[in-house]
Amino acid sequence: MDFNDTPEEETFRAQAHAWLDANAERLQPGERAAGLESRADPDAIKKAQAWQAKKADAGWACITWPKEYGGRGATAIQNVIWNQEEAKYKTPPNIFGIGQGMLGPTIMVHGSDEQKQRYLNPMLRGAEIWCQLFSEPAAGSDLAGLRTTAVRDGDEWTLNGQKIWTTGAQYCKWGMIVTRTDATAEKHKGITYFIVDMQSPGIEIRPIKQINGMSSFNEVFFSDVRVADRNRVGAVNDGWRGALTTLMNERHSIGGGAGGPDFGNLLQIARRIEWNGRPAIEDAGVRQHLARFYIRLKGLQYTTYRTQTALSRGQTPGPESSIGKLVGAPLRQEMSAFAIDLQGAAGAIADRDAALEEGAWQAAYLGSPGLRLAGGTDEILRNIIAERVLGLPPEIRADKGMAFKDIPTGNKS
Numbered sequence: 184m185d186f187n188d189t190p191e192e193e194t195f196r197a198q199a200h201a202w203l204d205a206n207a208e209r210l211q212p213g214e215r216a217a218g219l220e221s222r223a224d225p226d227a228i229k230k231a232q233a234w235q236a237k238k239a240d241a242g243w244a245c246i247t248w249p250k251e252y253g254g255r256g257a258t259a260i261q262n263v264i265w266n267q268e269e270a271k272y273k274t275p276p277n278i279f280g281i282g283q284g285m286l287g288p289t290i291m292v293h294g295s296d297e298q299k300q301r302y303l304n305p306m307l308r309g310a311e312i313w314c315q316l317f318s319e320p321a322a323g324s325d326l327a328g329l330r331t332t333a334v335r336d337g338d339e340w341t342l343n344g345q346k347i348w349t350t351g352a353q354y355c356k357w358g359m360i361v362t363r364t365d366a367t368a369e370k371h372k373g374i375t376y377f378i379v380d381m382q383s384p385g386i387e388i389r390p391i392k393q394i395n396g397m398s399s400f401n402e403v404f405f406s407d408v409r410v411a412d413r414n415r416v417g418a419v420n421d422g423w424r425g426a427l428t429t430l431m432n433e434r435h436s437i438g439g440g441a442g443g444p445d446f447g448n449l450l451q452i453a454r455r456i457e458w459n460g461r462p463a464i465e466d467a468g469v470r471q472h473l474a475r476f477y478i479r480l481k482g483l484q485y486t487t488y489r490t491q492t493a494l495s496r497g498q499t500p501g502p503e504s505s506i507g508k509l510v511g512a513p514l515r516q517e518m519s520a521f522a523i524d525l526q527g528a529a530g531a532i533a534d535r536d537a538a539l540e541e542g543a544w545q546a547a548y549l550g551s552p553g554l555r556l557a558g559g560t561d562e563i564l565r566n567i568i569a570e571r572v573l574g575l576p577p578e579i580r581a582d583k584g585m586a587f588k589d590i591p592t593g594n595k596s
């Protein structure tokens with residue numbers, strides 16, 4: 184493991200730092216970066232778009248994208264460095280990740296030249312925001328069980344069905360959708376992938392109210408929605424390949440994404456809050472909890488360093504890159520639950536009037552179950568590690584070799 188930048192990485196970091204310093208305000212010590220709550224700001228989207236356009240003008244948007252699509256062809260480790268530096272500044276939350284991190288790279292691999300020409304630049308600049316229309320009420324972990332249909336009609340297709348958990352659908356211009364186009368084929372083989380205009384007639388978007396009071400994702404209903412054949416991504420019935428590209432990029436984008444929550448802040452709270460007239464940190468049980476969190480966080484951090492060292496040396500990260508979210512997301516949930524417990528009855532106030540940090544720990548707690556589901560649930564990540572890292576026998580797939588229409592289901596439609 185190597186903790187230091189190489190001379191080239193040092194130069195790159197200095198360039199990133201210099202541009203950020205000239206164009207953004209640095210976070211002060213102890214100041215928090217904009218969290219989820221800042222998305223409630225009615226101008227949040229405009230602010231995020233303005234920041235993205237500014238980065239694009241200076242060549243700091245989507246830096247890992249190839250130069251021909253407006254990126255700078257940066258390496259994975261340069262991307263890590265850029266993200267580390269940008270995180271030190273007050274910037275709007277990134278609402279472009281699904282498009283830029285997952286869907287754009289899919290268009291680059293499977294899209295037509297016309298699609299690359301038309302869609303990638305406005306996506307990079309943040310001028311057009313994208314959503315991912317994959318999950319359905321009965322197709323999440325088992326995505327290939329999807330039932331939304333697309334039926335060809337000349338140069339167009341007609342889409343019918345329902346998607347769910349679609350992040351950002353309510354403000355997106357474009358979506359990428361996987362549909363069933365041949366129910367007589369095996370479930371992975373009769374799927375076709377499209378780009379769909381989210382303002383098309385027949386699309387109804389219903390925001391889902393979440394436990395944290397926000398509506399970051401939606402149900403999306405398709406009733407006879409027309410999509411031009413030129414918006415098909417890849418060949419008819421070969422959409423699973425494109426979907427796998429999207430999912431692979433999702434795993435890379437989210438990866439260790441749950442990250443580690445701020446241990447320093449938790450320590451401060453434990454020092455500041457009084458229990459029976461004494462700082463909570465003087466309680467042996469509190470100290471034991473803190474020590475356990477610290478050990479797990481350090482393990483996570485050094486594991487991340489191992490991945491970064493491999494990237495820096497131009498190597499492919501090993502199995503350690505599979506565990507970031509699996510360890511980080513539950514840790515975030517436990518630490519935020521503990522921060523709330525420390526606050527006693529005041530911990531029950533979950534808004535800006537909360538006693539500490541404007542309710543940031545409460546917000547982290549309420550958001551943490553979602554982190555354990557999105558981009559692969561804990562159980563699915565364990566299956567992947569078991570099968571692909573440890574080489575254990577694969578799960579039995581009872582529907583293997585069966586036409587999709589013959590797979591037994593409780594859903595009669």
Ligand SMILES: Cc1cc2nc3c(=O)[nH]c(=O)nc-3n(C[C@H](O)[C@H](O)[C@H](O)COP(=O)(O)OP(=O)(O)OC[C@H]3O[C@@H](n4cnc5c(N)ncnc54)[C@H](O)[C@@H]3O)c2cc1C
Nearest residue numbers: 315316317318323324325348349350553556557560562563
């Ligand atoms: C914050 C958030 C944002 C999201 N954004 C989007 C989005 O933008 N677009 C989109 O399409 N989707 C999105 N999703 C949906 C997400 O992809 C799904 O929630 C996820 O794939 C799990 O699917 P599911 O919810 O249908 O659960 P299911 O797949 O029904 O799983 C239910 C439970 O069964 C377990 N399980 C399922 N299969 C197995 C198995 N083989 N072995 C062991 N256990 C199993 C799961 O781990 C889980 O605990 C988002 C979800 C969240 C939480």
